[in-house]
Amino acid sequence: MPITHRHMKVFSAVIEAGSVSRAATRLNLTQPAVSIALSNLEAELGFSLFHRSKGFFAPTTEALHLHGEVTQSLLAFARMHQRADEIRSGAVGAVSIAANGALAINFLPKVIADFQVENAGLSVELKVHSSRQIASLVSGGQVDIGLIDTPVPVAGLKAEVFRLECVCIMRDDDPLQAVSVVRPDDLSGRCLIGITGDHTVDRQVDSVLSQARIDVKRSVSSAYFAIARNLVAAGGNLSIIDPINGKARLSDGVLWKPFEPLVEHELAIIVARERLSSRSTDTMYEMIKTAVQQVRSA
Known part of the structure; x- marks a missing residue:
């Protein structure tokens, strides 16, 4: 025995x-x-x-x-x-997240802080990469959760896509701060900061302006929505960006207004399709999802 x-x-x-x-x-x-x-x-x-x-x-x-x-x-x-x-109970372990610079700066820190209040024994790693790099890292099992712009560029991933209504941002002393909704006519002759690399948001904006026969100045662009916001804060121009960065409360003198007609930004939360997730990863995934939904409904 x-x-x-x-x-x-x-x-x-x-x-x-x-x-x-x-x-x-x-x-x-x-x-x-x-x-x-x-x-x-x-x-x-x-x-x-x-x-x-x-x-x-x-x-x-x-x-x-x-x-x-x-x-x-x-x-x-x-x-x-x-x-x-x-x-x-999910009280130990580690979760890794990857996102582009804009989301890592203005969105995920609050989500991670809220997560750690209830999961003090868990470690969280936040990485910053391009959407294509993030997709490869998640697919290869090097990152648990990724946040990327659509389309999803790598096979073997499970993606949940959120369509977010973009907003027009400006300084709080801009003449447009008095309007309730910004429309194409309001942009005539203004400098509109774009997103570098033929971004889907810019393509939608250009289509809207073309249909309305409105000319804008396109002399400045940036790689990220967060940088576009910084440029607006510094220079007094306008930009149409995602609501996560546009609606963020940063005390930088920038405010946002709804823009019509509708311009959407698609954000995908991705995980590896064949990889078994831990309870901690599932919890973080749900918290990120809830935070995105709150931005969408704000």
């Missing part, structure tokens, strides 16, 4: 209590059950653990030597059990 956790608990309790009867009380067992467990342990070990004679019961020298090792084993088992409970 192999040595079990029960054998070690009984042995340790008898040593510490000084008698079979007191050990039985401590363990909520019968005295015969404790005696049988001790006998089985001695049989497995091949030597006696206690001196037994009428009116005398005491541990052998061998038992005292063994007791320290048994105590360490019981402590290790207790630690393992505690860690298993923590893992089961």
Whole structure:
């Protein structure tokens, strides 16, 4: 019969209590059950653990030597059990997220802070890459969750796409701050900061302006929506950007207005299709999703 956790608990309790009867009380067992467990342990070990004679019961020298090792084993088992409970409840582990610079600056820090309030034992790593790089990292299992612009450029990913209504941003001293909704006519002759690289948002804006026969100045562009906002704050121009960056409260003197007709930005939350996720990753995914939905409905 192999040595079990029960054998070690009984042995340790008898040593510490000084008698079979007191050990039985401590363990909520019968005295015969404790005696049988001790006998089985001695049989497995091949030597006696206690001196037994009428009116005398005491541990052998061998038992005292063994007791320290048994105590360490019981402590290790207790630690393992505690860690298993923590893992089961999602209280330990790590989550890795990748996003472009704009989302990493103005959106994810608050989500991560909220996550850690409820998951203090978990570590979170936030990486910044391009959408194509993020898709490759998630597909290869190097990152748990990615946030990218559509279209999703890599196979083997599960993507949840959110369509977000873009907004027009301006400084708080801009003449357009008085209007409730910005329309193409309001942009005539103004400098409109674009997004570098034939971005889908800019293509939609150009189509809207072309249909309305409105001319704007396109002398400045940036790689990210967040940088476009910084340029607006510094120079007094306008930009039509995603609501995550446009509606962010940054105390930078920039405000936003709805823009009509509708211009949408598509944001995808991606995970590897074939990879089993942890509870912590699932929790983070849901928190990111909720935060995106809150921006969409704001």
